[in-house]
Amino acid sequence: MKNIIKIIGFLSIGMGLLILSGCENFLEEDLRDKIPTNTFFSNDAEALLAVNGLYRIWHNEALYGRRGLDNYNLYGADEVGPGRNINGVIYNYLIAEGVIADQDDLGDVWASLYEIVRNSDLDIANIEGNEALSEKIRDQTLGEALFMRAFAYYHLTNLWGDVPYFRELLSLDELRTLERTDKTLIRTDMKADLNRAFALLPSTYSGKDLGRASKWAAATLKAKFHLYDREWALAKEECLKVINNSPHRLLDNYADVFDQSEVANQFNDEQIFIIDFTKDPLLSAGGSFLHTDDYNPRLRDEPKDRTQRPDGPGTPQRWEIFKDVMAEYGEDMTGFGWAIVMPELADQNNWEEGDLRYEATVVKEYLGFELNSPYFRKNWNLNIVSSPRNNHPENYVVFRLADVYLMAAEAENELNGPANAFQYVNRVRERAFDPDVPWGGMSQLEFRESMYDERKFELSAEGQRKMDLIRWGILLDVVKSTEQKSWNNPADNIQPHHVKLPIPLTEILLNPNLLNTDPTNNGYR
CATH class of the missing domain: 1.25.40.390 (Serine Threonine Protein Phosphatase 5, Tetratricopeptide repeat)
Structure with a gap:
């Protein structure tokens, strides 16, 4: 494809x-x-x-x-926020019936x-x-x-x-x-x-057909429909089809799921359905995947204390030194710096101790330089040759197996309580912690509420969060209690009809x- x-x-x-x-x-x-x-x-x-x-x-x-789609499936929740005062109409719940005069x-x-x-x-x-x-x-x-x-x-x-x-x-x-x-x-x-x-x-594809919808993509989408409609038994049934019968597997390393540095290795066994983009060799800019540019920083913003001259007057500023160091790796910061990690998610103290997903998700320091903003490491690609600005070859991962395990866990908990639901969530957590920190001994309510955070940490910035909050009925509560950057105030504006x-x-x-x-x-x- x-x-x-x-x-x-x-x-x-x-x-x-x-x-x-x-x-x-x-x-x-x-x-x-x-x-x-x-x-x-x-x-x-x-x-x-x-x-x-x-x-x-x-x-x-x-x-x-x-x-x-990210404007409405992702922004305005508690994971991804704009890196400066932009996209305010959508992010701050100022959407009106007429045309949105924003991006x-x-x-x-x-x-x-x-x-x-x-x-x-x-x-x-x-x-x-x-x-x-x-x-x-x-x-x-x-x-x-x-x-x-x-x-x-x-x-x-x-x-x-x-x-x-x-x-x-x-x-x-x-x-x-x-x-x-x-x-x-x-x-x-x-x-x-x-x-x-x-x-x-078909169950699988190969070669140029990688990226096409398989029967497991159909089962996962059907599971999503059932989950959103609270049809727990049917949701679980579709999830188990995928878990027990598909060729998909959880990768051993969480960061590898999102590693798109090599185009030849962009498809992996955990991905169930992706939107497949390719770099256009005929274009110097424009015409391909722009999503990555939202997550790639702008060099004009980085690093912290960028105009300082560490070696004294007349020597290069920190941003110049930083640029030279990145160039040694074939990298640069040429993105829009639009999508950054929100303050609470960026704070490692708000993650469980030992959660390996944090380092793979959040980057606050790069190549020895402290950054002004926290970024999503899992969604950026700074390689200026293989992934130039406005012409990226990265895939958008829509459905992956870890999501299916978490849906199975949620459905089983709602059907029968947590006793048999732990096995599904713990398969995901085995990879997230070393040594393992499995769930156990929870009530049905405790399991349900813990799943709110587990899905956030596992699936952050993947376009699932806002619809999760809506189907759980907690979007307004979460938005009103989430720490924001100074230029945003969604808590002041959000109303029940904004779901x-x-x-x-x-x-x-x-x-x-x-x-x-x-x-x-x-x-x-």
Whole structure:
């Protein structure tokens, strides 16, 4: 996938397969008479081409290419904060119904997710039962399209709750009259689709196909749906499918899970589903993964006491010395310095004594130089050759096995108490401590509340935290009690309705029926 996604994605667009919805809305054009289904999907290569286009959409800056989804899945909680006074509208819960006049327009996220839904509908309709395709490719591509549509609706229902729902291509007039559908119905259908995807998808891939959705990605996504809907037995069942039957394993060293310094070794056995990015050799800047730049520091900010001259007047300043030392390793600080570790998470005293994940997660000193801000070591890459600014080849890890173990532990505790839940969480903690510090002797409530922190420490800055806090019903309490940087004040602004987002105003203007079932637009009017 790493070598073909970019090329095939653009080819799909050029052939008219991808339904480009743009930045304003997903109601721009009537597509049914513009899609060349009579001449496409006629062989395996074309089916793969169409489905590869779905993967390419996840590269949009509004989704995983930059901070699009992270704005709403991660920021405004208790892990990641802006390194300076930026992104305040989103971070400080000043979101209004209209366009967000900050770094990213909420409408772009909505439009990109529905772009995936509509393209998936097209692919499913043309692949299912298509006798021109080999059985192997027909099953795989149908499974991938079902997974992609479910993944898009996963984000849509998490962020907005009830949303417009359709499973086939609709005309412009039909789209303009859609009301919102109860998210419970949508999720029920997606769970059924993921059962189909599990049966259709292969267990593993190799070579250029690494990064495609497998049956274990489908099972993990289904487990997420069940967990969010508090269907504990079904959540546990899906988790155990992955734990007991998949080829995935926990790596021995926590830091290795995130080591992307060598492109050839970026895929590892713990990753279940990733968004696969590649460096574009034709671009000196722009066009690829920008997410890493948020976590990479700016040299203009570092190191601490950067203008001091340790060797006296007329000698190099500390930042110049620091730059020279990094250059010896082929590194530099050329990022945006946007995403830093929040004060409480950065303080090692707030972690359990001996937790090895701290050093792999937080960096406050580098190459002998104290830094002004704490950064996420697990999410940065300072190599200026293999990972230059605005053109990074790193993968975004969406699902990994440690998360599945923790979900299994949570589900078992909610079903039957902690007695049989310890085994799952302790598999994750075996790696986190040396000597081991297993859990035991807790009540169900103690286990539940301890899991709040365990998921934070294991999965920090991986896009899971905010939705965890929302589904646990504690987002407001956590935000109001979390230490912030001086330029942020989310505790003063957060309200109960902020657990969901407003439907973008551009969509409501095009389709007022979106307010029929909820005239308040999720409480924002």
